[in-house]
Amino acid sequence: xxxxxxxxxxxxxxxxxxxxxxxxxxxxxxxxxxxxxxxxxxxxxxxxxxxxxxxxxxxxxxxxxxxxxxxxxxxxxxxxxxxxxxxxxxxxxxxxxxxxxxxxxxxxxxxxxxxxxxxxxxxxxxxxxxxxxxxxxxxxxxxxxxxxxxxxxxxxxxxxxxxxxxxxxxxxxxxxxxxxxxxxxxxxxxxxxxxxxxxxxxxxxxxxxxxxxxxxxxxxxxxxxxxxxxxxxxxxxxxxxxxxxxxxxxxxxxxxxxxxxxxxxxxxxxxxxxxxxxxxxxxxxxxxxxxxxxxx
Amino acid sequence: xxxxxxxxxxxxxxxxxxxxxxxxxxxxxxxxxxxxxxxxxxxxxxxxxxxxxxxxxxxxxxxxxxxxxxxxxxxxxxxxxxxxxxxxxxxxxxxxxxxxxxxxxxxxxxxxxxxxxxxxxxxxxxxxxxxxxxxxxxxxxxxxxxxxxxxxxxxxxxxxxxxxxxxxxxxxxxxxxxxxxxxxxxxxxxxxxxxxxxxxxxxxxxxxxxxxxxxxxxxxxxxxxxxxxxxxxxxxxxxxxxxxxxxxxxxxxxxxxxxxxxxxxxxxxxxxxxxxxxxxxxxxxxxxxxxxxxxxxxxxxxxxxxxxxxxxxxxxxxxxxxxxxxxxxxxxxxxxxxxxxxxxxxxxxxxxxxxxxxxxxxxxxxxxxxxxxxxxxxxxxxxxxxxxxxxxxxxxxxxxxxxxxxxxxxxxxxxxxxxxxxxxxxxxxxxxxxxxxxxxxxxxxxxxxxxxxxxxxxxxxxxxxxxxxxxxxxxxxxxxxxxxxxxxxxxxxxxxxxxxxxxxxxxxxxxxxxxxxxxxxxxxxxxxxxxxxxxxxxxx
Numbered sequence: 001x002x003x004x005x006x007x008x009x010x011x012x013x014x015x016x017x018x019x020x021x022x023x024x025x026x027x028x029x030x031x032x033x034x035x036x037x038x039x040x041x042x043x044x045x046x047x048x049x050x051x052x053x054x055x056x057x058x059x060x061x062x063x064x065x066x067x068x069x070x071x072x073x074x075x076x077x078x079x080x081x082x083x084x085x086x087x088x089x090x091x092x093x094x095x096x097x098x099x100x101x102x103x104x105x106x107x108x109x110x111x112x113x114x115x116x117x118x119x120x121x122x123x124x125x126x127x128x129x130x131x132x133x134x135x136x137x138x139x140x141x142x143x144x145x146x147x148x149x150x151x152x153x154x155x156x157x158x159x160x161x162x163x164x165x166x167x168x169x170x171x172x173x174x175x176x177x178x179x180x181x182x183x184x185x186x187x188x189x190x191x192x193x194x195x196x197x198x199x200x201x202x203x204x205x206x207x208x209x210x211x212x213x214x215x216x217x218x219x220x221x222x223x224x225x226x227x228x229x230x231x232x233x234x235x236x237x238x239x240x241x242x243x244x245x246x247x248x249x250x251x252x253x254x255x256x257x258x259x260x261x262x263x264x265x266x267x268x269x270x271x272x273x274x275x276x277x278x279x280x281x282x283x284x285x286x287x288x289x290x291x292x293x294x295x296x
Numbered sequence: 297x298x299x300x301x302x303x304x305x306x307x308x309x310x311x312x313x314x315x316x317x318x319x320x321x322x323x324x325x326x327x328x329x330x331x332x333x334x335x336x337x338x339x340x341x342x343x344x345x346x347x348x349x350x351x352x353x354x355x356x357x358x359x360x361x362x363x364x365x366x367x368x369x370x371x372x373x374x375x376x377x378x379x380x381x382x383x384x385x386x387x388x389x390x391x392x393x394x395x396x397x398x399x400x401x402x403x404x405x406x407x408x409x410x411x412x413x414x415x416x417x418x419x420x421x422x423x424x425x426x427x428x429x430x431x432x433x434x435x436x437x438x439x440x441x442x443x444x445x446x447x448x449x450x451x452x453x454x455x456x457x458x459x460x461x462x463x464x465x466x467x468x469x470x471x472x473x474x475x476x477x478x479x480x481x482x483x484x485x486x487x488x489x490x491x492x493x494x495x496x497x498x499x500x501x502x503x504x505x506x507x508x509x510x511x512x513x514x515x516x517x518x519x520x521x522x523x524x525x526x527x528x529x530x531x532x533x534x535x536x537x538x539x540x541x542x543x544x545x546x547x548x549x550x551x552x553x554x555x556x557x558x559x560x561x562x563x564x565x566x567x568x569x570x571x572x573x574x575x576x577x578x579x580x581x582x583x584x585x586x587x588x589x590x591x592x593x594x595x596x597x598x599x600x601x602x603x604x605x606x607x608x609x610x611x612x613x614x615x616x617x618x619x620x621x622x623x624x625x626x627x628x629x630x631x632x633x634x635x636x637x638x639x640x641x642x643x644x645x646x647x648x649x650x651x652x653x654x655x656x657x658x659x660x661x662x663x664x665x666x667x668x669x670x671x672x673x674x675x676x677x678x679x680x681x682x683x684x685x686x687x688x689x690x691x692x693x694x695x696x697x698x699x700x701x702x703x704x705x706x707x708x709x710x711x712x713x714x715x716x717x718x719x720x721x722x723x724x725x726x727x728x729x730x731x732x733x734x735x736x737x738x739x740x741x742x743x744x745x746x747x748x749x750x751x752x753x754x755x756x757x758x759x760x761x762x763x764x765x766x767x768x769x770x771x772x773x774x775x776x777x778x779x780x781x782x783x784x785x786x787x788x789x790x791x792x793x794x795x796x797x798x799x800x801x802x803x804x805x806x807x808x809x810x811x812x813x814x815x816x817x818x819x820x821x822x823x824x825x826x827x828x829x830x831x832x833x834x835x836x
Contacts, residue, residue, distance in 0.1 A: 005306060006306075008310075009306060009309070009310050009313075012310050012313045012314055012317065013309065013310075013313050015313065015314075015317040016313065016316050016317045016320050019317065019320055019321055019324070020320065023324055039804075041804075042429045042430075042432050042433050042451075042455045043429070043450075043451040043454050043455050043764050043765065043805070044454070044455075044805070045454045045455055045456045047433075048433070131618075132617065132618075133556075153617040153618075153621065155621035155622075156617050156620060156621050156782060157782075158782075158784060161621075241567070241621075242566070242567040242568035242623070243567060243568070243775075244566075244567025244568070244620075244621065244775075244778050244782065245567060245620060245621065245778055245779065245781075245782030245784055246567065246775055246776075246778055246779030246782055246784050246785060247775055247779070248779075248784060258771065261422065261425075261426055262422065262425075262767055262768065262771055263765075263767065263768040263771070264429055264451065264768075265768075265804070
């Protein structure tokens with residue numbers, strides 16, 4: 001029986017990572033929570049620990065802030081849209097790539113290539129692509145609409161500006177869904193599929209009744225992971241639209257960034273961040289309960 | 297033996313872990329330790345005797361007074377042991393000014409090789425602001441000097457980062473009076489906050505009107521314009537004139553040298569940053585005042601505010617859509633390609649237009665921005681958005697030395713060489729425009745026509761809202777201006793929203809303290825603007 005190390009050794013062994021976690025995560029998070037209950041900005045010329053405590057004022061302010069609510073709603077709409085589209089596209093691509101064919105490895109590599117690019121690079125590329133003189137108008141749309149395509153100004157109207165953000169996100173993150181779905185579908189036991197085939201089930205029935213139920217846990221994981229990331233979207237809006245026109249494509253991350261960094265209203269930004277955190281915890285928890293824990 | 301081996305292994309593991317843990321803890325403690333503030337009582341003497349320390353090069357004859365006094369000041373600090381050879385000061389700055397600051401350091405090293413100057417270069421302007429405000433919180437002494445936008449001056453001062461420079465101005469005389477002073481009112485409004493000097497002028501960022509001379513001076517177009525509008529085609533005096541000319545050229549559907557379409561005008565209306573510049577310019581010229589001088593209530597929801605929107609919306613059909621959606625650099629791109637007849641931007645636009653690759657290299661003209669006729673008098677004003685200034689950190693170990701470097705780098709002779717070695721810092725001393733010793737150099741860098749226009753623009757320039765919260769006030773204004781220009785908000789609603797947002801910002805910081813700062817800043821606006829404010833009862 002191997003000798004267990006003494007408790008003191010265990011504490012010492014985990015000391016470095018404990019120090020690191022406390023320094024970069026736990027203590028700053030605790031400070032952020034405290035800041036949310038203060039009225040403090042660096043421009044007030046006082047130390048944060050000397051700032052007056054104002055209770056829930058910042059939270060009430062956020063819930064009454066039309067710009068914050070609009071950014072939140074917009075971000076929620078964005079998240080639902082991109083996650084849904086990316087899921088179905090990723091699933092479809094994964095299903096198509098299930099079988100063996102010539103060049104399959106190259107096809108998979110090309111499919112996941114967008115994931116390797118930094119979001120800032122993708123945002124810059126799509127910003128240029130959607131200019132009035134860019135390839136979207138000059139090549140794709142001109143072939144369909146003629147010269148009229150050159151007068152489409154994607155970033156001038158809220159709806160079209162929003163669509164450009166969706167397209168950039170879908171282009172980059174569909175491969176993420178594809179990878180998870182492909183792995184999940186590949187892991188379905190072949191004997192089950194063969195048994196269904198022998199029994200005369202159609203491809204659709206096999207997919208709907210055999211494959212899909214078996215990969216359901218991974219679908220939930222993919223949706224949650226992708227949803228969390230999409231909700232934090234910042235790069236595309238910052239680079240492509242600047243949150244405009246006006247604030248019609250400003251995401252909640254952008255608004256919190258502006259509040260904290262440009263306006264130095266740190267306390268208010270902290271309060272908004274905590275509201276977002278609480279909302280996400282509730283939504284994700286409800287999601288997991290519904291799909292995994294309900295009925296146990 | 298096995299037992300001994302395991303014990304030894306456990307001991308060594310524990311020892312190694314302890315050492316690593318202590319090392320990490322020490323590193324974190326060291327990095328978070330605030331800088332020691334070295335306090336010394338400095339007695340200044342009235343004499344100007346230059347004491348030469350053996351092995352140290354004295355300032356040569358021929359340097360300007362400001363530069364000489366700066367160098368003498370450094371000698372004095374060295375002689376008295378306040379600083380020692382090998383002392384290093386650090387400057388936090390944005391990448392765009394690196395070439396010019398390196399030139400300043402190169403010249404500094406010729407005279408003061410014992411004092412090192414290091415640059416901490418950041419990529420983007422917001423990074424400098426963030427770092428500066430972080431320093432205000434941590435007080436770590438990370439840098440000695442920071443170059444900031446004058447727009448941030450209120451925030452930086454109120455956060456406690458900026459050292460008051462009054463005593464150094466008085467002691468060393470940077471030549472802010474006399475024939476080589478920074479042109480007023482700019483020299484005052486970018487350096488003075490609540491009655492005290494907190495910065496040194498590094499730059500000017502006053503807007504001028506740039507236009508295509510070949511189109512404006514074309515005799516055929518002149519004739520057609522006169523026939524159509526009943527007035528001369530020339531550099532516009534008023535915004536109304538400019539709208540007519542923009543309409544005229546837009547309807548001509550001309551092709552630019554780039555092959556693209558020629559637009560009548562391009563004035564900033566973009567969402568991220570610059571939309572406020574155009575609106576504020578017209579608003580101020582129309583006699584608008586941003587805040588009430590008695591109550592600090594916003595005064596944008598006024599006839600002047602509505603007039604500014606009226607002008608911008610009437611210009612909109614003749615501007616490219618990118619004026620509302622693209623970043624600020626797109627204006628430069630369009631003008632350089634000859635796709636804009638009238639535009640306005642920083643002096644760097646003129647420099648870009650002069651480059652060999654510019655398609656308007658020989659036809660770009662410069663003029664004062666159009667004005668607004670108020671009670672029969674043409675009021676012109678030029679916005680001075682951003683404008684780099686140098687600030688000495690309150691947490692610097694060597695504040696006096698840091699100030700002396702700034703005075704040296706911006707002295708009449710040294711300063712001109714510094715400015716002409718790069719792009720983003722521009723002329724601000726009057727002698728650089730007028731004195732035969734300096735003017736040829738300035739003209740070589742900017743063109744003869746431009747420097748005469750620019751000098752006049754500096755005289756009629758007005759500041760950004762430089763009080764605390766300035767970036768936030770202007771950001772909110774930019775968002776609303778862009779919303780109106782994009783057609784998603786009514787001007788009346790936008791002005792009402794700006795008023796509400798500005799009022800909220802004011803109350804966040806305190807009405808009294810904001811009012812004190814605003815009253816000080818309002819006094820530094822150009823005389824013509826203040827005369828209109830008095831005539832309208834906005835100012836006593």
